[in-house]
Amino acid sequence: MLKTVNHLLALIRFSHTLFALPFALMSAVMAWWLRGVLSFVDPVLYHDSYIMFGSVRIPVPSGLGNVMFHFPQPEGYSSPTVADRLSAFADAIRWQEVLGILLCMVFARSAAMAFNRLVDRKIDAGNPRTAGRHIPAGILSVTQVTTFTIVCATGFVASTLLFLPNKLPLYLSVPVLLFLCGYSLTKRFTSLAHFWLGASLAMSPIAAWIAIRGEAVMQSPLDLLPAVVLGGAVLAWVSGFDILYACQDFEFDRQAKLHSVPVRLGVPGALRLAAGCHAATVVLLAILPVVYPPLGALYYVGVAAVAGLLVYEHWLVRPDDLDRVNLAFFHVNAVISIGLLVVTCLDLLVV
Known part of the structure; x- marks a missing residue:
């Protein structure tokens, strides 16, 4: 069993998750920073359209305006220290979101890569560079890889439940998965296959942002x-x-x-x-x-x-x-x- 798992991880080149995962985490850090920064730029009360400094009401446009922070600071306000920023950032992180991002990234990529190996097995067998891959070489069977693909796809959809009450990740999970797996077919009909792959990985920072800032995105x-x-x-x-x-x-x-x-x-x-x-x-x-x-x-x-x-x-x-x-x-x-x-x-x- 352990040997089969090792072969499956090698099949999907699990280590290559490093390519897209850092950008998903980068987007998440940016989103968490926005959530945390409100704790030190908002001494009294934050609303979606304005910030209160004592009795002073300062309008802030919703959505992207909240990112800009182009508003006057109150008298006596001092910039937060490094310790303040780190503390506010730590408080902003919800660890179920961290787990959700990691699981979604691993499951989505694993499902897409396994599906790619399945549909390309005959092409891989005819290419000297790829003939030694697991399915053409008989190391793994079509049934094993198909089962692995289904398990990973199910795991991806289930992992989006970690972001509840934000339902956007759950609603978007199947369309995203279909798009990711669709890349495997593109080389048969278009030279733009490379850009489809690029768009697939580009979803990672966008998806992470939506998972964390779903309500703000909806507004x-x-x-x-x-x-x-x-x-x-x-x-x-x-x-x-x-x-x-x-x-x-x-x-x-x-x-x-x-x-x-x-x-x-x-x-x-x-x-x-x-x-x-x-x-x-x-x-x-x-x-x-x-x-x-x-x-x-x-x-x-x-x-x-x-x-x-x-x-x-x-x-x-x-x-x-x-x-x-x-x-x-x-x-x-x-x-x-x-x-x-x-x-x-x-x-x-x-x-």
Whole structure:
């Protein structure tokens, strides 16, 4: 049994959850910070449309306006210390939300990856690079992987119950799961499959934001804007590195009549488009503080580091040298996602 579990975890490349999970947690940290910050910018009473400082009523637009905090501070008000921020942030975290985000991320990705291995098993068997995967190699049976997929899909939907009384995650769980699994079919009919994958991972920060700020999102859709911008950056980032990764299968995909950007544009053209996607990633990360002003100078240092890492990633992968694609794909991208999460936490809570 333990051996089968190990094979299933290897099948879905469980460790690669690190790519999307840090962005979901980054979005969650931003949302929790908003919840916690009200405890120290709101000495008396907070309402959805105004803040009371003693007897002074200060209008605050609902939704995104609550993020801006462009309102006068009362006389004698001092900025919170690091200890104040950390304490307020800790009080804002609901641990069932933490558990819900972790479980939803693990179950959703596991279901989608297992489904991908199921529907692509014949394609994988014909590709020398993937012929050794678990189903083509006979390590796992179709029945085992199908059962695993159903269990993970059920676990994903059940995990959204942790966010109650916020019902949005539960209502959206099945449509999200269908979209995630739909990616596995896209290579058969469109070269935009890479962008479908990017959109699938882009859901992670948006979903985390909705799970935490569901009521605010319902009252004002603009409240979702910071998560949408972050999700857009994830979409461009994932699409770019998936195009790089697909260059390894250029010859096989062309012979098998599968659709991909390398098949459509050739490897040099695909590398240029991937570079354009990653340029868009940096731009979107750079404008995130415009819609989420609490982010400051340290966050911009992190964005600059991300830009440098993406340049390094494209230096590693060249049209005549694809041997280092895995190094670019696994190591550089893991540093980008985890590093940006750490920098965001430090910027909001410490600096």
